[in-house]
Amino acid sequence: MPLDELTRLSIAEAGEHIRRRSLSPVELTRAYMDRIQRTNSEFLAYITVLEKPALAAAAGAEQEIARGNYRGPLHGIPIALKDLVLTRGVRTTCGSRILKDWVPDADGTAAIRLHEAGAILLGKLNMHEFAYGPTGVNPHYGTPRNPWDRTRMPGGSSSGSAAAVAASLCAGALGTDTGGSVRIPAALCGIVGLKPTYGRVSRAGIVPLAWSLDHVGPMTRTVADAALMLQALAGRDPADPSTADVPVPDYRAAMEGAVRGLRLGIVKDLFFDHLDPEVRDGVLAATRSLQGLGASLQEIALPAMPHASAASFAIITAESTAYHEGYLRTRAAEYGADVRARLVTGQFVLATQYLKAQRARHVIRAEVDAALRRVDAFLTPTTPIPAPPLDTREVTLDGQTEDLRGCLTRCTRPINVTGHPALSVPCGLTAGGLPVSLQIVGRYFDEATVLRIGHAFEVVSPMRSRRPPLDA
C-alpha cells in the first residue's frame, strides 16, 4: 500500500491490520513521519516531532505483538498530543514563548493511558497559546492551516490537533476543551471531536486553562476511532479528584446499536438563531437523516441556558488569571497580545460574580438534566459558521454583528458550563467546500449513546467519503 494511503486508514482499520499482522507499526509510523516531514512546514500542525522515539516505540510494539502480547486496538497506532499534555523528557510549550524550553519530569495521566494502550507518540501539537482562544491563531509557532482551505482558520484551541488529524499527519490526537476547544477545531477541520462528561477523563498532568471547565477528549477521523481512544482514556484517576468512579462501558460495542426509538431534542431558539444558512441547512438535513433512521425529534426548551455565556465568562476569566498570575507579574511581555489582554481582564472579575456564576451552573445543569430525562440527547450545530478567513475579527449574521470568539463558542461553551458529554460530527460541506458539523449532547456519563447517534449518522452522512484536498 502506498505510504500516503496508510496514513488515511482509520484507527480501527489500521488496528485491525496490525492485530492480524498484515501491517507493521514501524511501516505505519514511517508513513506518518514521511508525511510530517513533507508537509508540516505547510500545515504547522506540530511544534515538536519525535521521529526517533516514535520509530523505536513502533519497533517495540511490533516485537511485543509478534510475541503474542497484543494490547488492543491502539497498539502500534501513531497518535499525537496537544502541547499542554505533560510528557516526561519532551518539551511542553503550551503554544507559548514562556514555556518554550520547559521539559516536564512526568507524564500526564492521559499520555500514560494512551502509552499503556500501546499508542505511538509522534509528537506534540500546535495550539492557541495556553488554550485561551477558539481561533487557533498562534503568534509564536505560526497558525496551523485548515486542510480544507489554507486561507481559513483551523479553529482552536486544539488547532494543531484538528489540522493534523484532518491532514493525515496522525491517526488520532488529544485535545482539551474549556469552551469548545476540541469541538470547534474538529468542526472547522471536518473531523470528529468528543468532549466527554466532566470527570470522565483525568485532567492530571495537563496545564489548565480553567479547572472547573476543562475537559480532555479525542479528535479523530471517525466516531469509532473516538470510541477507541475514549476507552483507553476514561476512568477514575486518584491524581485528579474531579474524576468520577463511574463504570466505563465498552464504547465500541455500545456504539454499534441502532438509533431507532431514540428521542432527540432540538433547542430551536437558542442554538438555531443567527446561523450561516449553509450551517443551518446542513444541520437540519442531519437531523432529518437521524429521523429517517428511526429516531424521533422533538423541540425542547432550555430557558436558563442563555445565562451560560455570562457564567462561562466569569469562570474562565477568573480561573485562568488565577493560574497565570505569577507569569503576569514577571513575564507579561512574553504572552501574545490577545491572550495577555484576556488574562489581564480576569483580575477585574469580582469574587461575588465568580461565585454567582458557579451557583448559576447548578440551575443551568439541572435544567439540562430535566430535559435529558425527556429525550436521550439533543442536537445543535457545533459552530454557527464554517471556517472563517484567517484575518476575521467579527461576524455578521442576520444583520447582527458579533465578536468572532463569541460566535465560534456560542453553541459549545454552554456545554462546558453544564459538563455534559458532547460530540461534534461532520455533516456536510458548504458550496465553497468547507465542513459543517452537528453537535450531539447527551446525559452525564452516557458517552455511549452520544457515540451511537454519531456513528449511526456517520454511516449515512454525505461527509463519510469526503476528505480535504490534501495533495491538490
Added chain:
Amino acid sequence: MAPISTQLLDSISQELSRIPTEQRDLAVAAAQLNAQTDGLLRLDDLELLNVEPATVLLPPSEDCRAAR
C-alpha cells in the same frame, strides 16, 4: 450606569491586584467587562438564593497539586 473605564481598571490593578498592566490591555479588558456586565447582573434572574456554588470539594486524602 457609566461604562467601566480604563482609569478605574488601572487603579485596581495598581492598588489592589498589583498586576502590572499596559493601557492597550486595559482597553480590551474594559471592552470585555462592559460587554458582559449586563449578562452577569442577569444571573440574578435565576433565583440563586438557596443555590450553592458548583465547586469541587476535595477529599482530604487527595493531592490537589496534580498538574504542576
